Amino acid sequence: MNPTTKNLLKIDSSYNRDMLMRDVIAGLTIVVLLVPQAMAYAMLAGLPPVMGLYASTIPLIIYALFASSKHLAVGPTAITSLLVFSGVSAFAEAETSQYIAIALVLALMVGMIQLLMGVFKLGFIVQYISGAVINAYTSAAAFIIGLSQLGHLLGIELENHLQLHHLMYDVITSFGDLNVITAAIGMGSIISLILVKKYMPRIPSALFIVVVTIAVVFAFGFEAEGVDIVGAVPSGLPELGVPEITFDTVQMLIPTAFLVALMGFMESLAIGKTIADRENYTLDANQELKSLGLANMSSAFVQAYPVNASLSRSAINHQAGAVSQVASLVTAAFIILTLLFFTSYFYYLPQAALAAIIMVAISKLVDFRTLKYLWKVKRTDGINWLVTFFVTLFLGIQWGFFLGALFSFAIIINRSTKPNIVELGLLGQEGNFYDRNRFPEAKTFENTVIARVDASLHFANISMLKNAVNKMINDRQDVKFMVIDLAGVNDIDVGSIKVLKEMVESLAADRGITLYFTNMKGPVRDVVERAESEDGTIHSSMYRTIEQALEAHGVSERQ
Template sequence: MLNKQNVLAYNRTLFTRDVIAGITLFVMLIPQGMAYAMLAGLPPVMGLYAATIPLFIYALFASSKHLSIGPVAITSLLVFSGVSMVAEPGTGDYISIVIVLALLVGAIQFLLGVTKLGFIVKFIPHSVMNGYTSAAAIVIGLSQFKHLLGIQLGNYLQVQYLFLDMFRNVQQINFITVFIGIASICALIILKKMVPKLPGALFVVIISILFVSAFNLERNGVQIVGDVPQGFPQFALPTMTMQTVQVLVPMAFIIALLGFMESLAIGKAVAKEEQYKINPNQELRALGLANMLGSLFQSFPVNGSFSRTAVNHQSGGATQMTSVITGVFVIITLFFFTSLFYYLPNAVLAAIIIVAVYKLIDIKEMKHLFTVNRFEGWIWVATFVVTLFVGIQWGIIIGALFTLILIVKKSAEPSIVELGYVKQENTFRNIDVYTNAVTSEEATIIRIDANIHFANISVIEEKVKNLLKDRDKTKWLIIDMSGVNDVDTVSIDTLEAMIHFYKNQGITILFASMKFSIRDMVNKADWDEKFQEQENHLPLDQLLKEKGIQIENPQSNDSGMWDFQI
């Protein structure tokens, strides 16, 4: 964020670094911005518009020194997915609605930042984001085949329909376009490996423009960008109706959250490496203002870019002045050089998109999740499949809902283990894991490793019932509460009923290691008066000693006890 301290600390060395990084970003952003605008169903020039005002505004208010914002692939696809349902891509109505969407995205982000609600993105887990991104990358790649093959396709974003439409229109293939597209992909990959410092995308753009213009390939059916409007984007208030807003709000909310998550992830990664911290809510406000004010100058939704931020960092960028310098060069391009893009083939822009997104497909992470935690692995698969076959806008929603369902299911099935004494370790362990753990006929000890609430208290009640049904000699049921951090009113009432019920059966229920927060809650239910014996903070071993409860040694031929008295 621009403040007195940052201004005073700025010097010629930092400025030199920022100029080099800013020019490097500009070279990278020009072809990417135009490509991502095309992906969003917009005229390519709008990718340049989105790289002007938003960059300046973000630079003024951001806490990240290195995050590079602008058009990105996933957001562009989401824009296309949402707006193409209500207007024909490329039309005036479509462009107007996209600008309204940018305003709504910015407003949502700004409000979340002002109200400090940025934490809600934590409810979208890594498994959902990774599965969603992997599937979205495939959809993005397939959606560009119409430009890569030179054929007309419908506005489908489900892979099965994309494939069907391609097969139906295979006779339309323009082989010159295919050659340009494949050659561009190969060139981008080879240049990245062989000459990583060369701006491959810009190089391919220049060569393709020269190639198409030299041979007049547009006359042979090669689709080109054509006329690109010259000059700075005009200021205009987005025109909207309440009906339009109602249709766009759900998609705007998804774009706002996903854009922020992507921006925050890369911003934090670089900040950690550079040993400074970024403020999530400040980032939300900065992104929100960038999108809101950008929409007044014909920008579509923008957020942080992984690839451009990495390049910014590697190029030595030190402050957000890099964004300002990048934006200035984009404006110069808009005023003086847009005519140079007339012969730019759409196939080259498609190639840039495909090469940029293929590395987002992360099947290795799915395998890793299944290896470590099948629960997260299935969340990844569900999100991936829904995004591919149902729709890009549904993937993240279904993934998050699936996560919520599995979390609720897991929460409703708490871990309850019976404990026994392990002499070698002088502690109590799970008898299912430690076969040498000793139990007592008179005292059954269990540990609950979950918060207790209305959804799982009946499971706990049933588990206790099953444990005690064949134990006629049991006099004590000890419940270790060390793994419990919260209880609700229903649970407290049920525990009270259990205390009374088992007391009538000749069994006393005791609680060990009850945390202060739990004791405070049960005392509000008058346990300090009704159940003084149960309201207990003592650790398990001390509680057993205090009550004189002994654990028998089944290996002994006599009725002796362990060396210590518990």
């Protein structure tokens, strides 16, 4: 490899023949998985199966050249395929030329969004999406994917619905029309996939099913019995072309494009960080955005659709010994060979087999264990999971993500407006102060109340602190000194500083109580000092520790 290629692939001088062989083996391993999955996921996206193979060529090469991850295996994935179908099927019928044209524009838009996010270093945005939302959304989407494939699996006609109740209604009302042979192939494929994976793990189960079902359909002439097959798959490389872009198309795809861009990036980042941590290298989130963006933009010009890193294929790529993105180049090269020489062999591939591959692959994404854990540990996170899950099931996958994220933001805002404020007492010989609600035996001081606030202070929660202080004082009739420990305050706004100043002045004037502040962190103290450049009311009431505040005013006798 020349120096430029080595630099692009993050390969240094230590890269040797042994590493190259490991990458080749890993790349070939992914090919075996990717060929059937790519065709199946393209079908899920409402596109011709060959477009899944197209999406596994140039986009993989582009990603490999610019990625910071050494192990991510990019290509068609189930969730992205479902999102594409959800967004595009609202404007065109699946597999039509209009549908394909819109999907190409979507790929370009997704790529541009990701590229711009990377250029402007917006990778941090995904940190604001709750893990509960992502898990619930993925679980519900996987559930919808499974139900949507029952049409292909059983040989029945289903409408293009992506809501649970509509899908269930269609399945029930169409069940009498099921094709027995198709259903037998579909159910047999599911059972075989599970058994092969369990008892013969060295055999690539998806490829095994593809080969066997093609042979069965061809040998017994099941095409004439109404079994839907893939049919003629175009051979050769995709034609290069510019997507037909119109203002109306761009406008109607904006919500879907943002959703695909974010979900694709989050899925890629999650598995990428996990592997990078295990291999002790740094994953650059913004560089990943750029790489995915360029890959998706290239999809639009090679008759493909949006791609992102596959959790399962990336994990297998890592386990197979990949050490660099050379493995992805190997994968792309063999997919290109498949397109050039082997597409004719897929003619008799039954769609029921592809549906079975999808259903088995996504079954692992339905995760109720996380709900159980969230409900046990933090009930509000569990509620957030349930809201996202059921909204996704019954209102649709786009509403599910956005409303789930909105609900999680509402929870964060609600928590920030209700800071934890507790009364402290002295406990044990070590001289530390503890929450008296948790340690009732903690000692208090005569004429003195000590409180601690565990949250940044801002205009939306400062009144809670003021009310809590007044309540603590009213509960004790002898209060002359009030100490507020600010060790848990990381930030403060101008409005809160004004209220604290008013509290100092009003408690002294109206009730004869002196108010002190302790353990104020440097950044908070800096803001306070800038705000009090003239009078210094709060600054004069500050002490470094609770003990210093008590000693300075002769408070030492314990009750």
